[in-house]
Amino acid sequence: MINSIFRFGLIFILLILLQVLLFNNIQFSGYVNPYVYIMFILLLPIEIPSWLLLLLAFGTGLIMDFFSGSPGMHTSATVLAGFVRPNVLRIVSPKDGYESGSDPSMFIYGFRWFFLYTLLMVLIHHTALFYLEVFRFADFFRTMLRVILSTIFTVTFILLIEFYRRGK
Amino acid sequence: MRNLLNFLARYNSLIIFLFLEGIAFYLISTRNNYQNSRLVNSVRGVTSGIEKKINNTKSYLSLRKVNETLAEENVALKNRIAKFTKTESSLFFSVNDSIYKQQYFHTSAEVIKNSVNKQRNFFTINKGESQGIKVDMAVISSNSVAGVIVGCSKNFSVAMSLLNPDFKLSARIKSNGYFGSLSWDGKDYRYAILSEIPQHVIVTVGDTIETTGYSAIFPEGEIIGTVSDYEIYGGDFYKIKILLATDLKKLHFVDVVGNMKKTEETELEKLYK
Numbered sequence: 001m002i003n004s005i006f007r008f009g010l011i012f013i014l015l016i017l018l019q020v021l022l023f024n025n026i027q028f029s030g031y032v033n034p035y036v037y038i039m040f041i042l043l044l045p046i047e048i049p050s051w052l053l054l055l056l057a058f059g060t061g062l063i064m065d066f067f068s069g070s071p072g073m074h075t076s077a078t079v080l081a082g083f084v085r086p087n088v089l090r091i092v093s094p095k096d097g098y099e100s101g102s103d104p105s106m107f108i109y110g111f112r113w114f115f116l117y118t119l120l121m122v123l124i125h126h127t128a129l130f131y132l133e134v135f136r137f138a139d140f141f142r143t144m145l146r147v148i149l150s151t152i153f154t155v156t157f158i159l160l161i162e163f164y165r166r167g168k
Numbered sequence: 169m170r171n172l173l174n175f176l177a178r179y180n181s182l183i184i185f186l187f188l189e190g191i192a193f194y195l196i197s198t199r200n201n202y203q204n205s206r207l208v209n210s211v212r213g214v215t216s217g218i219e220k221k222i223n224n225t226k227s228y229l230s231l232r233k234v235n236e237t238l239a240e241e242n243v244a245l246k247n248r249i250a251k252f253t254k255t256e257s258s259l260f261f262s263v264n265d266s267i268y269k270q271q272y273f274h275t276s277a278e279v280i281k282n283s284v285n286k287q288r289n290f291f292t293i294n295k296g297e298s299q300g301i302k303v304d305m306a307v308i309s310s311n312s313v314a315g316v317i318v319g320c321s322k323n324f325s326v327a328m329s330l331l332n333p334d335f336k337l338s339a340r341i342k343s344n345g346y347f348g349s350l351s352w353d354g355k356d357y358r359y360a361i362l363s364e365i366p367q368h369v370i371v372t373v374g375d376t377i378e379t380t381g382y383s384a385i386f387p388e389g390e391i392i393g394t395v396s397d398y399e400i401y402g403g404d405f406y407k408i409k410i411l412l413a414t415d416l417k418k419l420h421f422v423d424v425v426g427n428m429k430k431t432e433e434t435e436l437e438k439l440y441k
Contacts, residue, residue: 021222033285050181058188065195068283069290072195079192083185132196133287134354142355 008044012060015040020067023157031146034153035074037064038125039161041081042118043105046098050086057082070133077129084124092117106162114162115155122154123147219292223280227420234420241310272387274423275300277307282329284357284417289329291315293422296323306386306425312413313337313392314422316385325424331357331416338383339392342376344369350377350392350410357416359396362408369406371398377410384430 019037026034041057061078065071089098094109106114130147176183227234275295282291295301297320307315307327315327316335328335331352339362340347348364362377375395381388393412401407427433 020218025222025226031285051184054181054184054188058191061192068286070286071198072192076189076192076196079185079188083181086181139354 004045008040011043012040016060016063016067019064024068032149032153033146034150034157035064035126035129036154036157036161038078038081038122038154039158041078041085042121042158043103045101045103046089047101050083053082053085054079073129073132076132077125080128081121081125085121088117088120088124092120105165106159115159118155118158119151122151122158126151126154219281220294223278227278230418230420233418237310237421272425272427274425276421276423277301277325278421279419280324282416282419284329284331287354288334289331289416290318290326291329291419293325293327293424294323295424296320296325298322300426301325301424302426304385304430305427306390307422308386308390308425309414309419309422313379313386313390314414314416314419317424329416330360330412330414337386337392338380339377340380341365341369341371341395342378343372347380347382348405348408358412360393360410360412362395362410363401363405365406365408367400367404367406371395371406371408373397377408384427384433387425387427 015037019035023034023036026032037060040060041053044053044056057078058075061075064074064078068074089104092113094113099108102108104114104117126147130143130150134143277293277295277299280292280294283289291314293301293307301317301320303317303320305317306313307317313330315329315332317325318328319326330337333352333354335351337350338347339350346365346369348362350360350362352360365371373395377392377395379386379388379390379392391413393410395408396411397409398406
């Protein structure tokens, strides 16, 4: 228990630092903004109680909002991601279900499963985030383009990080 | 009572979700420019230490480019000084009253945090109230418009970038003097839109756009950019796409410009409102 708190604490700090120090500074052409910190919500244990998941999502979003100076947007999108996570896990669930007490990781459930899971979660999070940021439907398709491009980049980076974790 | 408890137990995650989203939306809805920048300001006190570190690394990497720009600016300034000393000597002007002629004063500052990829962009500079920065001062970067100060703390200030739809600026076409309103449409960080130019005006691609000085914030004649495209918009007006002269993504050293006669001007204008 203590061990896993320590482990997730470390993952959390590393992901936030990575986001703030590296990915927030990328700003490719105004269309691509990878938000890799969402990986923290992805990696939490499968059987985590939903209230804890939601509170952790809230905290993560709040900290991201602090760093990007945008009150509420990251919080709202991340809480949404935390809320839909159990349903997404059910949708992508492998044939023989999940092992009890396991983490949603690539080397237990395979690349295909992890990719699909990440893609769905990131897509939901980014859709909420970018539409909240624009706060109007006037530029609907342009925002959609931003969502899609950023999702591609975020998913790629998350897969790379997961590969690296596996290598460790 | 039992039913209520059952209900709560069954939908507890939905209730927590709605509660947390409620807080988030409350935060979003109370954001309004001024308060937002206030909040940003107080929070940045916490995060600016880290941002400073990031910036130090960045500024080291871009030293070469910065040197070139500074050298260019130096040459331009030297030329201007040369011009002034010449005219001054030919005038019968023995008292050197600098306040009499000077309306604007410049302070240089360094941008420590900047963004171009959001819908409402702000940037932070490393000078604040203690260095004489005040709200509503103009920020320009090597003679073209970058933003306006919206909040100051002791040693830092937050400026609303030109890349913010709430930033409205009075601008004119240099060649014929017709003025309109300039703002960003949230699409591309290199372009802004100049509207309210009537259709009988002749607009050519490549025309220079500059500030008017009507706002009492920006000095007159600061370059904003050049016309890159225009189309007819609404009944009688053009919608002109401006290629910005500053690359706001590369913003690093800026000048903060204060208007010393601003209070005088606004007080006077208030009388006739």
